[in-house]
Amino acid sequence: MNKPIIGIVSKHYATYKSNRTDTFVRDEVKQAIFDNGGIAIGILPTEPNINRCGDEWKENLSIEEKENLIAQIKICNGIILQGGLETDNYEIIISKYCYDNDIPILGICAGQNNIARALGGTTYKIPNLDKHDKPFDEYVHKIQIDKNSEFYKIVKETEIMVNSRHKRAINDCPMLDKVAFCGDGYPDVIESKNKKFYIGVRFHPESLYTKDEKMNRIFKEFINVCKN
Secondary structure, X not given: OOOOEXXXXXXXXXXXXXXXXXXXXXXXXXXXXXXXXXXXXXXXXOOOXXXXXXXXXXXXXXXXXXXXXXXXXXXXXXXXXXXXXXXXXXXXXXXXXXXXXXXXXXXXXXXXXXXXXXOOOOEEEOOOHHHHEOOOOOOOEEEEEOOOOHHHHHHOOOEEEEOOEOOEEEOOOOOOEEEEEEOOOOEEEEEOOOOOOEEEEOOOHHHOOOOOHHHHHHHHHHHHHHHO
């Protein structure tokens, strides 16, 4: 069986009144991997406590915690960073490790923020949430794509429709290129041309891939790169 193993970085779920916590993997994300010929597994945080962060993150894991985290990544041929309302330090540590070791990674929504943050990037809260934080998985707006980008080679279009459910946008992203924008000027796709696959998307292709071949190509190409 020549199927690449794709690690989905799990995210912390909201805490209970008893202070119990959970980590989760979205079904849409894991299914997009299985449907496109990959094997999906979850990458779990290795420290005992939630450690929320934003643009200000730190390499704060103990030696053992980081070794345990990296050991999970080494099982995988590629990594996906999920979307979500919050970010934990370990997600950005994983992003930095993948960049440094040229491990294919796809960042979705908050995951886009985190692959930028891993390389010194910053984000900001957008002022028009009513336009971009939509609760439904339908098309919301167009994005314009740079024809010279790696992302263009995947979707093969200079303009596509995307969904939108986010509260923040990329400000600076040193070492990465902004290659697709919505009409409000927010970067919907960032990428590195120097890596096998280091791409972040603002939208949620996992919610559209079953009905939109351009969205499915993102997962298909990612898994093909991981296979090789």
